[in-house]
Amino acid sequence: MKFPPIEADTVPKLLRLRVRELGEKVFMRRKNLGIWQSYTFLQVYEQVRNICLGLLALGLQEGETITIIGENELETFWTEYAALCTRAKVVCVYPDTTPQELEFILDNSETVVVVAEDQEQVDKTLKVRPKLKRLRQVIYWDPRGMWHYNDPILTEFKEIQERGRKYGQKNPEIFNQKIDSGQSEDIAVLSYTSGTTANPKGVVMDHRFLMDNSMRLFANLPIKKFTRYLSYLSPAWATEQWFGITLGLLAPFEINFPEEPETIQSNIRELGAGLLVFGPRQWESLASSVQSHMLDAGPIRRFFYNLGLKVGYKIAAGETEGKPVNILWFLAFPFANQLILKPLRDNLGLKYCYLPISGGSAMAPDVFRFFHAMGIKLRNAYGCTEAGMFTTHMGNKFDLETLGSWYVSHPDIGPSFEWRVTEEGELQVRGGGGFQGYFRNPEATQRAQEDGWFKTGDAVRMTDDGQLIYLDRVTDLRQLSDGYKFPPQFIETRLRFSPFIKDAIILGDTEKPYVAALINIDAENTGRWAEKRGIIYSTFPDLSQNEGVRNLIGQEIAQVNHLLDSGARVRYFINLPKELDPDEAELTRTRKLRREFLEKKYGEMIQNIYEGSKEFLSEIPIKYQDGRTAVVKATVYINPVEPEQHGDSSK
Numbered sequence: 072m073k074f075p076p077i078e079a080d081t082v083p084k085l086l087r088l089r090v091r092e093l094g095e096k097v098f099m100r101r102k103n104l105g106i107w108q109s110y111t112f113l114q115v116y117e118q119v120r121n122i123c124l125g126l127l128a129l130g131l132q133e134g135e136t137i138t139i140i141g142e143n144e145l146e147t148f149w150t151e152y153a154a155l156c157t158r159a160k161v162v163c164v165y166p167d168t169t170p171q172e173l174e175f176i177l178d179n180s181e182t183v184v185v186v187a188e189d190q191e192q193v194d195k196t197l198k199v200r201p202k203l204k205r206l207r208q209v210i211y212w213d214p215r216g217m218w219h220y221n222d223p224i225l226t227e228f229k230e231i232q233e234r235g236r237k238y239g240q241k242n243p244e245i246f247n248q249k250i251d252s253g254q255s256e257d258i259a260v261l262s263y264t265s266g267t268t269a270n271p272k273g274v275v276m277d278h279r280f281l282m283d284n285s286m287r288l289f290a291n292l293p294i295k296k297f298t299r300y301l302s303y304l305s306p307a308w309a310t311e312q313w314f315g316i317t318l319g320l321l322a323p324f325e326i327n328f329p330e331e332p333e334t335i336q337s338n339i340r341e342l343g344a345g346l347l348v349f350g351p352r353q354w355e356s357l358a359s360s361v362q363s364h365m366l367d368a369g370p371i372r373r374f375f376y377n378l379g380l381k382v383g384y385k386i387a388a389g390e391t392e393g394k395p396v397n398i399l400w401f402l403a404f405p406f407a408n409q410l411i412l413k414p415l416r417d418n419l420g421l422k423y424c425y426l427p428i429s430g431g432s433a434m435a436p437d438v439f440r441f442f443h444a445m446g447i448k449l450r451n452a453y454g455c456t457e458a459g460m461f462t463t464h465m466g467n468k469f470d471l472e473t474l475g476s477w478y479v480s481h482p483d484i485g486p487s488f489e490w491r492v493t494e495e496g497e498l499q500v501r502g503g504g505g506f507q508g509y510f511r512n513p514e515a516t517q518r519a520q521e522d523g524w525f526k527t528g529d530a531v532r533m534t535d536d537g538q539l540i541y542l543d544r545v546t547d548l549r550q551l552s553d554g555y556k557f558p559p560q561f562i563e564t565r566l567r568f569s570p571f572i573k574d575a576i577i578l579g580d581t582e583k584p585y586v587a588a589l590i591n592i593d594a595e596n597t598g599r600w601a602e603k604r605g606i607i608y609s610t611f612p613d614l615s616q617n618e619g620v621r622n623l624i625g626q627e628i629a630q631v632n633h634l635l636d637s638g639a640r641v642r643y644f645i646n647l648p649k650e651l652d653p654d655e656a657e658l659t660r661t662r663k664l665r666r667e668f669l670e671k672k673y674g675e676m677i678q679n680i681y682e683g684s685k686e687f688l689s690e691i692p693i694k695y696q697d698g699r700t701a702v703v704k705a706t707v708y709i710n711p712v713e714p715e716q717h718g719d720s721s722k
Contacts, residue, residue, distance in 0.1 A: 073290065074286060074289075074290045074481045074482075075286070075289060075290070075321065077282070077286075077481065077483055077484070080253075080254070080255040080278060080279070080282070081155070081250075081253040081254070081255060081257065081259075081278040082152065082155050082259060082278055082281060082282075082316070082317055082320065083152065083155050083156040083249075083250045083253055084250055084251075084253065085282075085317075085320045085321065086116065086119065086152055086320055087116070087247075087250055089112055089320055089323055090112045090113055090115075090116040093112045093323070094111065094112050094113040094116075095111050095112075095113060096111060096112055096297075097109045097110070097111055097325055098110060098111060098112040098114075098115050098323070098325065098326065099115055099145055099148065099325075099326045099327070099328070100325065100326070100327045100328070101144065101145050101327070101328040101330075102327075102328070102329065102330040102334075102338060102341075103330065105330075107327075107341075110145065115149065115152075118145075118149045118232070119149050119152045119153045119156065120153075120156075120235070120239065120246050121231075121232040121233075121235035121236050121239070122149055122150060122153035122231060122232055122235055123152075123153035123154075123156040123157055123235065123246060123249070124234075124235035124236070124238040124239045124242070124245070124246060125230075125231035125232055125233075125234040125235030125236075125238065126153060126154065126157055126159070126184065126231065126235070127157055127235075127238065127245070127249075128234045128235060128237075128238040129184070129207075129208055129226075129231070129234070130207070131154075131157055131159055131183070131184060132159075133157065133158040133159065134158065134159065134160065134258075135159050135160070135181075135183045135184075136159065136160045136161075136162060136180045136181050136182045136183060136184075136261065137150070137154045137159050137160070137161055137162070137182065137183070137184040137185075137186065138161075138162040138163075138164060138176070138177055138180065138182040138184070138185050138186070139151060139154075139161065139162070139163050139164065139185075139186045139187075139306070140163075140164040140165075140166060140168065140173070140185065140186075140187050140188065140192045140195075140196070141166055141186075141187060141188025141189070141192055141212075142166050142188060142305075142331075142332060143302045143303065143304075143305060143306070143311075143315075143328055143329070144188065144212075144328055145328060146186075146188070146212040146228060147163070147188075147306060148302075148306075148315070148316065148326070150186045151163070151306065151316060152316075155253075155259055155278075156246065156249055156250055156253075157249060158249065158252065158253055158257055160180070160258045160259070160260070160261055161259065161260050161261070162176060162180045162182065162260070162261045162262075162263070162273070163260075163262075163305065163306035163307040163312075164176060164263075164307050165305050165307045165660040166188065166191075166192065166305070167653065167654070167660065168195070168660065169195075169654055170195045170198045170199050171199075172271075173195050173196065173199055174199035174202055174203070175270055175271070176263055176271065176273075177196075177199065177203050177206065178202070178203055179270075179273055179510070179511060180261050180263075180273055180510065181205055181511075182203070182205065182206060183205050183206060183207050183208070184206075184207060184208045184209075184210065185206065185208070185209045185210070186210045186211075186212070186228070187209060187210070187211045187212075188211070188212060188213055189211065189212075189213035189215065189216075189217075190211075190213075190215065190216040190217055192211070193209060193211050193217065193220070193225070196209050197209070197222065197224075200224070206224070207224070208224060208226060209222075209224050209225050209226070210225075210226050210227070210228055210231055211225065211226075211227060211228060212227075212228035214227055253278070254278070255277065255278045255279040255282070256277050256278075256279065257277060257278055258275055258276070258277055258507075259276055259277055259278045259280075259281055260276040260281065260312055261273040261274065261275060261276070261510050262274045262276055262307070262308075262309045262312060262456050263307070264456050264457075265659035265660065265661050265663050272509040272510075272512055272515055273509060273510035273511070273512070274309070274456045274457050274507070274509060274510075275507035275508050275509065275510050276309070276312065276507060277504075277507060279484060279485070279504050280459065280504035280505070280507060281312060281313065281316070281317045281504075282317065282321075282481075282484060282504075283459065283480055283481060283484045283485060283503050283504030284313040284317070284454075284459040284460050284503075284504065285313050285314075285317040285318040285321045286321070286480070286481040286484065287459065287460050287478040287479070287480055287481075287503070288313060288314065288318055288452075288460060288478075289318060289321055289322060290479065290481070291463060291465055291478050291479065292426065292428075292450075292463065292465070293425070293426065294318075294322055294346065294426065295322075295345065295425070296322060296323070297322075297323065297324070297325055298322065298324050298325070298345040298346045298426075299324070299325050299327060299342050299343060299344045299345050299346070299423075300314070300315065300319060300324040300325065300326050300327065300344065300345070300346045300347075301327050301328075301329065301335075301338065301339055301342060301344045301347060302315045302326055302327065302328055302329075303329065303335060303347070303348070303349065303353075304348055304349070304350065304430075305660075307660070308350075308431075308661060309456040309459075310348060310430045310431065310452075311348075313459070313460065314348050314430075324346070327342055327344070336419070336420055337420070338420075339419075339420030339421070339424075340417070340419075340420035340422075341420075342420075343422065343423035344420070344423065344424055345423055345424060345425050345426065346424070346425070346426045346427075346428070347421070347424050347426075347427045347428065348428045348429075348430050348452075349427075349428075349429060349430075350429070350430065350431040350432070350661055350662070351429055351431055351432055351433065351434035351438075351564075352661075352662045354429050354434060354438055354442070354449065355434065355438055355567050355568065357419060358438050358441050358442070358568065358570075359569075359570035359593060359596055360570075360596075361415065361419070361441075361445075362570040362596075363570040363595075363596040363599060363600075365377075366570070366600065367599060367603060375410070375411060376411060378407070378411070379407040379408075379410065379411025379412055380411070380412075380444050380445070382400055382403050382404055382407035382408075383404075383407060383408075383411075383412050383443075383444035383445055383446065384440065384443075384444040385397075385400040386400060386401070386404050386444075387440065387443035387444050387446075388440075390443075390467065390468070391443055391448070391467070391468060391469065391471065392468065392469075392470065392471060393468050408446065412444075412445050412446050413446070415445050416445055416446055416447060419445075419447075421447050424447065425448075426448075426450070427442070427447055427448065427449045427450070428449070428450050428451075428452050428463075429449060429450070429451050429452065430451075430452040430453075430454075431661060432560075432661070432663055433541045433560055433561075433564050434451070434564055435564040435565045435567065435568050436471045436472050437565065437568045438568055439451070439471045440471060441568075443471075450463055450464035450469075450475070451463060451464050451474055451475055452475075453474040453475065453539070453541070455527050455529075457506050457519065457525055457527075458500050458503075458505075458506050458525045458527065459503060459504060460478055461474070461477065461478060461490070461498075461500060461539075462474045462475040462476060462477050462478065462538070462539060463475045463476065463478065464476070470534070470538060472540060473534060473538040473539060473540050474531075474538065474539040474540070474541055475538065475539075476537075476538060477490065477537070480502060480503035480504070484503065484504060485502060485503045485504055485505055486501075486502045486503070487502050488500070488501075488502040488503045489501050489502045491524065492531060492532075492533050495530075495545065496530045496531065496532070496542070496545065496548075497526060497527065497528065497529065497530060497531075497545050498527045498529045498530075498531045498539065499521065499524040499525060499526050499527065500524065500525050500527065501523050501524045501525060506519065506520065506525040528544055528545050528546065529541065529542075529543075529544060529545065530542040530543050530544065530545045530548055530558065542558040542560070542561055543558035543559060543560040543561060544560070547559055547560060547666055549577075549579050549580055550580070550581050551579050551580070551581070551583060551584060551585065551586070551638065552581055552582060552583060552584050553584065553638075555638035555639070557579065557586065557636075557638065557639040559576075559577035559578075559579075559666075560577075562575070562577045562586070562588075562631065562635065562639060562641070563575045563576070563577050563664075565631045565634060566588070566590075566627070566628065566631050569627040569630075569631075570593060570596045571592055571593050571596055571597045571600065571623060571624060571627055572590055572591070572592065572593060572624065572627060573591045573592060573593040573594075573650070573651075574590075574591035574651050574658075574662075574664070575588050575589070575590055575591070576588065576589040576590075576664060576666070576669055576670075576673075577641070578670070578677055578680070583681055584681075585642040585643075586638075586639055586640060586641050586642060587641060587642060587643045587644060587645075587677075587680045587681070588628065588641045588643075588644040588645075589644070589645050589647055589669075589673060589676065589677075590624055590628075590644050590645065590646050590647060591647050591650055591651045592614070592615050592620065592624065592646055592647075594611055594614065594650065597614060597620055597623070598614060600620075600623065601614060601617065601619065601620060604619065606619055606620070611648065611649060611650065612648035612649070612703065612705035615646040615647065615648050615705075616646060616648060616705060616706065616707060616708055620646065621646060621708060621710050624644065624646060624710070625644070625710055625711075625712050625713065628641050628644055628712050629712055629713065629714070632712060632714075640712070641712050642711065642712055643680050643709055643710060643711055643712065644709075644710050644712060645676055645680065645707055645708070645709055645710070646707075646708075646710075647673075647676075648689060648691065648703055648705035648707055649691055649693065649703045651664075651669075652693075654694075654695075655693060655694055656668055657669055657672070672691075673691075675687075675689070676689065676707065679707075679709060680709055684709055685708070685709055686706055686707065686708045686709065687706070687707060687709075688704065688705075688706055688707075689703075689704070689705050689706070689707040690702050690703070690704050691703045
């Protein structure tokens, strides 16, 4: 394993180095009004310089906090690089964060400057501003709809850049002096965890930590220089801090920004992106869209699709997992690839993607195998915000049932990366850049460590060759009344492989005799399935409680049950009459289940399942982002999963 030399110990120094080496090389591109606009390293550097000096002119001090809220755009990256040049701390926030969530993060992080994308984000910030005594300035880069705003706290992005340009003329050396003064131990980023059980915690990341994780990725993955990278994951997620912000400079990449979140698929196809990092939900959604479209296809087209995919599965099992493959499958592959698989890859925009990665929470091996069958070598990357990247699928052959092989840390950055699994099955790690703690939360920092080991909270199993199999969060492992133990997330990830199931909440504890489930159906795919069969519905509750749809979901669950031990099989389920929503605290911003909250909110449903009811009237309170409330009323049915339910949902 060959590590690149450590050329700089902070992100700003690395940016300056790349500018000196590659000044006229394209570094970033953005699609605007249908046209891709390119920015060289030198042009990006000038933007960063002016923003940095503009922030200094505003009075931003070393160690203060600046928060960025908006979609992945040029201004997001420019502002983070600029803030790091001032030696300030950076917080990035998901654009769909509610005002209440934003208030907590701004207060906890001691934010003094907010840089917001547009009117929506400015309105959120102004709404919570009275409770934020430290907040001095709100800067926005999209002025549409803002012409009538006259609050003195507001400043347009262009004005900050112009102030910075003038400030630099008077102080020509200060920008380089600021970069030179930066230290690897400076806090660079506060990355707020998803907060599945409580308020999010701000994970402290210094420059050494960012460099360590980017070095791990660069040394252990087959990353090519100047790879076209599409920035899709929000920098609010630590994964994008390591891939986009830091590895984008280290490799370096050509970083591309989509026109809109809704145009991501067409933008990928246009770009021919070589490296893509999505969360499991995005990969699951792509798989579901392919499956759903094929279910809608005519019988001849569906026959050839199934045949081509069967060939792809056989070849992928041999290439990736080392399983024996009959020569007839090899002979059939060129035809299947050219006629079926290659068009599928092209349609998904993944024709040139040599390094697709799933990062974040667990994903079912079936999803990985599905993409491999199409010729898309999807790999898992596993880690956590606090301790960084742990494992990934390396090389050309790997076990898709595992989380992959362990990363190795750069020996000059920190001690060797180590791991252990406790008697309770919890993974603990230490070494590398190390866990820096939670910002302003010494109690949580202390609870997260044990004799220098960071407690990940993940329940895992170790294979004979040292690879990990992810089970669930330690706190989420369940035991039924008869003593049978099972991991809910293991079942949930497999259920989500169905194109008709968007989310699943697996139920069961020491007072329950069997496993049950709450299902959030996929409205788009299930609706298309219903329309094709002449099923009439007008609302989501109508669709979810339709008898045909309930039978369909029962069949999908039964197929997963065949993969499980008898004690872990789902016996009853309810289709939720509303979709799960991060704005109602049911999911995190990365679409992880807030399990404890969900079981409390849907306690009446759960009680009815285990009391043996067949149907009941459900009333679910909902709250909109603007504060309005409503109640979803629906007759909800409790459905048994019959052992013989294994029909073909395509019929």
